[in-house]
Amino acid sequence: MSQVTKEGTTTPHERSPAELIDRHQSGIWRYLRMLGCDASTADDLTQETFLRVLRRKTFVQHSDSATSEYLRRTAYNLLVTNHRKLGRVHLSDSPATLDQSWQRWAGKDLTGDAATEALRDCMERLTERARTALKLRFVDNTPRPLIGEALGISDHGARNLMQRAKAQLRECVHEKLNLTQSVS
């Protein structure tokens, strides 16, 4: 079994296919979700991504971060090639920009687990109203005017509330990730 640093930057030994999948599947799945895939499409494309790469005889594992980047590019290209429906998430055209964003959010552990954990903690800091608004938006897919109605505020009010909540979450998650990194 290879040894991996916390940052996932070096792998002295090649990982077996099972180890490789285990190490990177969460990150690739989340990356695809970030690109706008629904959960089922992310499942499919994650599988296709690993199959593509593992069947490639020329594939060499230099490091976890390089492998992760390689997998992400393959996943991105598969998604683009498949022209799947992108859902509501706005997809940037530039893989480089997406990679920069990846580094900020999930690059610390290559899986996004830390960011997800941090986000869960940060949700607790939000007001009840903000949490309700986000739940209505992300769990029930409630249209914004109806969210406003449910909270007794206007459409714009609901938008501002969610924007402020998300800005707060971004900042909080970022602080936690930076803290984790500096501690490690």
Added chain:
Amino acid sequence: MNASSDHDFDLGDNERDRADDAWLNSLLEESLTNSAPPDLTRSILSRLQDPPEVTLSPARAESRPALPTQTVPRRERTSAVVTLAIAASTLLAIGLATRAAFNAGVQERETAASDPNHVEMTNTAAQRSDRRPPMTEPAEDGADNPSGSKPSGRVGPSQPIDLTPRAPTLALSPELGESERSMADSSDDARPMPTAPREIRLVGQAVDKSLQRYWQRLDIQPTQKLGAGEITEDIQRRFGWTIKAEDTSDPASVQASLGGQANHRAMIRFVLASLTGRQPRSFENDRDLQIIESVATAARNKGGLEQWLRDQFMVTAADKPDGTDWTTLVRPLDPHQRVVRTASLMLSQDLRCVRCHDELSSGQATSDERIEQAEYWSVAASIAPITSGRSVLEQPLFYDLPDGRRKSAVALQLPGWTDLQGFSQTGRHALARGLVESLWNSVHRRPLHRSAYEPMATPHDATLDRIGDELSNDLVQSGFDVTRTLAAILTGEAFGRAVPQVLDPANRFIAGDSELLNGAIVVDSMAGGLPPYQRQSASRLIAQIRQSLPGQHLSLPASNAVLAQAMPNASGSPLPSRRRGDDGQLDKLGTVVMPSRSTSQMPAWLTRLPSFESRAQHMAHLSGRLAIPPAVSKIAEGMRAAGLDEDVIWQRLSWML
């Protein structure tokens, strides 16, 4: 937090913030819905053990509508002379190497042919790719290089190919670079074609295997197969062909039945209807009947149908001033439909969207995949002698540029056309593929090739391409014997399946949303039958709703209920109509064929269109029509006025159109 970090997380409109916002949204959704990443290890490892079933990757499937290197006169390739010169020099340079590689492949293939089992080997062209430097960017082949920025001179990953005896499809592989592809194309022509096709039973088995793999991948449980008697009745009712119940599971017997006196003309009528997109019953004037007769006679001989098709597409205006049989057959269609249908069959091109758009609306179409608006009009001008009987020299074809200028379409010598004229394998395969996909679509009423632009719930997959390959290769080898193709389709796993219970008319109001969606997925993936066409009066429909939801107080405004279930009365509608000819009037009938709730997610591009009218118009274009029929338009407006969810409206429209 430092300054740059602060900046990173500032809200704003720039691209980086949008990407960050997308991250936050996806993580929020995951956290709030508890949808953590699944453990796919076992599934991936299990699939890794399977021999790759990919002869053509999904990339080909998606790029197939364009096939730019073979059929589309691209802007950068407007000069055919330059293209030919480049291709010729490339061929000279690497021809010898290819020949050696190909000969080695043939030798191995001949060895393998003695083994009745399915034997796989490594693609010789792909083997060369193994020599490329490791860990290059994955953007080097069809799937991995959608940008197509560096296609030439590089080949795809090592990939086994199927060595079952069939015509080589290597030439069409997207895993090859452009030069390799053209090289393989030319070498194809020199390849000896197998003298006889495989047993039709084996073709059917290969198709079924691919289909089962597709269902397995989607984790779909197909519904029960109908009994032989029910299948016979279904074939008789839908196609007018008489096939004995005991023959329904044997492809050879079905083939014999279709070729028999009783069925042959009806089958040819069906084939022509499939190719032109017309209803079989619309072939009723003397000229149409004469054409059916002549095609039926031609199809009796091996290669006869292929020759007839070539005769249609190789004509010039000077040869036949009034056009060909094909011109007559597509005359009832609107001009856009003529171009779409002709290009689909003749050039394997999907031109539905590019009449108006340079770049397809996902924004992801790449330079190598997209066809530009000007090219649509070039194709339209090129095939004008076929579609209208007049060349653009006699009758110029004008189109509007996005900036308002008007331009005359220029006819070009299309590479795909050259393939057809030259009787090359590429041309034959493109023609066969177009034929197979049309027949599949007509029999199953669901397309074999899934475009991302259609409201289709199940994704495209390499296994579906493989089905197309199996059938089109068999069609080529059999000399375009369509009875074989139809026999394989009719006796296949996908045909004659029961309607999923949840979509049964009796259950549609009591089924839950997820059940309904699963049922729709089963149908979309061809693992279940389509709900039957059936009409109901509005009062019965309302009674059924009340019966389905006992104990609930229902206040159903009759007008809305009727309107929501109204069906088109336009002539040419695929749905049955009680008051035919009353175009533009809403038929006050409910019909259980119409979805009562949305069962598929509409494509994102549709939701981005600015208005309801625009979305309706695009649904018409997607069906290959220039405009939405007036009666259907009225129904759409009516459903909108009744407050129906737009997704349901578009789904219904797609069923109607």
